[in-house]
Structure formats: structure tokens, C-alpha cells
Amino acid sequence: MSSTKAARIGEEVWKTRIDKVNAELVTLTYGSIVAQLCKDYEGDYMEVNKQLDKMGYNIGLRLIEDFLAKTNTGRCINFRDTAETISKIGFKVFLNITPTVTNWATDNKQFSLVFEENPLADFVELPDDGRAQNELWYSNILCGVLRGALEMVQMQVDAHFTSDVLRGNETTEMRVSLIRIIDDELPPGDD
Amino acid sequence: MTFYFAIIGTKDNPIYETEFGTSKQGGDGHARFPDEQRPMNQFILHSALDIVEEVQWVQKELYLKTVDRFNNLLVSCFLTAGNIKFLLLHDSKAEDPIRQFFADVHEAYVKTLMNPFYEVDMRITSTVFDSKVRAAAKKYL
Numbered sequence: 001m002s003s004t005k006a007a008r009i010g011e012e013v014w015k016t017r018i019d020k021v022n023a024e025l026v027t028l029t030y031g032s033i034v035a036q037l038c039k040d041y042e043g044d045y046m047e048v049n050k051q052l053d054k055m056g057y058n059i060g061l062r063l064i065e066d067f068l069a070k071t072n073t074g075r076c077i078n079f080r081d082t083a084e085t086i087s088k089i090g091f092k093v094f095l096n097i098t099p100t101v102t103n104w105a106t107d108n109k110q111f112s113l114v115f116e117e118n119p120l121a122d123f124v125e126l127p128d129d130g131r132a133q134n135e136l137w138y139s140n141i142l143c144g145v146l147r148g149a150l151e152m153v154q155m156q157v158d159a160h161f162t163s164d165v166l167r168g169n170e171t172t173e174m175r176v177s178l179i180r181i182i183d184d185e186l187p188p189g190d191d
Numbered sequence: 192m193t194f195y196f197a198i199i200g201t202k203d204n205p206i207y208e209t210e211f212g213t214s215k216q217g218g219d220g221h222a223r224f225p226d227e228q229r230p231m232n233q234f235i236l237h238s239a240l241d242i243v244e245e246v247q248w249v250q251k252e253l254y255l256k257t258v259d260r261f262n263n264l265l266v267s268c269f270l271t272a273g274n275i276k277f278l279l280l281h282d283s284k285a286e287d288p289i290r291q292f293f294a295d296v297h298e299a300y301v302k303t304l305m306n307p308f309y310e311v312d313m314r315i316t317s318t319v320f321d322s323k324v325r326a327a328a329k330k331y332l
Contacts, residue, residue, distance in 0.1 A: 027305075035308055
């Protein structure tokens, strides 16, 4: 699928088939989840990252089903196709943003998503305890969502943030790498 | 003109303070309080709190205008809906610029409050907020 076609589908579905919800409601809800996690784990930001990823993973597992039902997109022919679909349709439909797909590795198995805007992180300033700026990936839930969703369509990926404007970086960038295509495995002893 | 600005939390605890001078009429934006005056500023604002609490029930506006005076100094107050008090100590009357200044600070304060890591009555250490207050001061005062 070409990127313009993906963009068209994303726009179309966003306009016609999506229930909208107030953006600040989302921002504040997500914000209080992260803040509460930081409190519960007493500032162990590594653990907070892990929990956010896990929550995202569980969302992704379900969200892919919803995504496919709403958008009627078929199987992606290659990983580049997948990247376009994630950015132009996935993020468009659920968050009304289209992160830029860029920095492809030569083997076409790794790319970056650059977020020009991030509705989850509006109003946010990381706590200045000297550690959060280096350890917390505030929007880490998104990594989990991608990991969970792609796993359900036979792609095992690793997704992690490499920079975040909240930390003072220039851009917010997520690195997604394909680990393997999960083959259909026959149950043991059933051949 | 010289200003001293403080934000007081709901438990009468100070959560932000700064001082600056006028940027109008060739002012350089630096505060010109004599050294012996500086510590007094906090006392003056503190003593104005009682009057604020009286005025707040008769005034319908959030901007309570000038609530108190001390010698030649005036205290203006803006009260947010969440009972956070913005107090400004100034030495000459300027109702409208101060109203605009408070409106900008109010907006910046609301943004700060929306930060999930900030809680009501916590000290405001955000540099973004600080620069917004300074920008508002430069623009209007």
C-alpha cells in the first residue's frame, strides 16, 4: 500500500467511523496513571517504564482487533508497508496524529517514528529530581501498544523510545525493530 | 516602578515568588527595592492576606484590584477559583496592566496545574512558568 493511500484510509476512517473524545480527558487520565505509577514504585522509573509497556501490551492485544475491524486493511506485504499503516492509519485513527516514518535500517527491519506532536504529553513537565529526565520514558505505553498489536499479526518486534522532547531532546523518536515473523506453529505431536 | 510578585497556596503557604521592575518608559526590568525593604515585602503581602479573605466574599470578579496599602506601596490581588492567591506589590496605581498581567499568569498557572506531576500547593519550580511570568511582566508592567 502506498503512503498516500494509507493516509487517505486513515483520514476517511478517522472522519466517519471513530467516536471522538475530549483530548484533555485523555491527557489528564494518562498523566494521572503515570504520576500514580511513579508514586507507587517510589520513583523507580525503570519499573514504571516496564509497567507502562506491559499496560500498553495488553491494550495492543485487543486494539489490533478493533483496528482491523474498523479499517478493513488487509495483510501488509512487507515491513515498510506495516510502518506506513501504523503511522498513517493506526496513530491517525486512535490519536489523530501521524508520526513520521524515517531512519530505515538497510535491511528494512528497523525504522523510527518521529512524533511532532504527542497528545499524551501535553502540559507535562517531568519531575526535576535529577533522575526522571534520564530514566522515565513518559509515553512508554505506546511502545507496548505496538508490541502487543504487531504480535497478534505474527510480527515480533521490539519498540522503545530513543529520545523525548520532555527530556529536553529535539524530537520524540521511537525505534521499532522487527525481530522475527512468528510462523504458525503446529501443536506438538499433531503431525 | 518596581514589583514584587508572590503566589500563595490554599494553606497560606507561598508557592512562588519573584521580583521585577517595569519595562515601560525605558525601564530595564530589574527590581529596585532598597536592601532593607526586601525582607519587608514578604511581611506586607502576608499581612494583606487577611484583607483578601474579607474582600473575596464581596467581590464577584477574580481580580480583587488593590486590597491593601503600606506606606507608598500597594497590594493588588487576583484570586483563582481554586483559592490560590496572586499578590502583587507595586508602588503606583495601574489597574488595567495589572489585570492583564494577572490574566496571563493565571493561564500559565492553569497549565502548570495540568501537569500530572504537579499537585495543588506544591512550590512551582518550573522554569517554563517562571519565564512566562517574566514575559507577562515585560509585556504589561
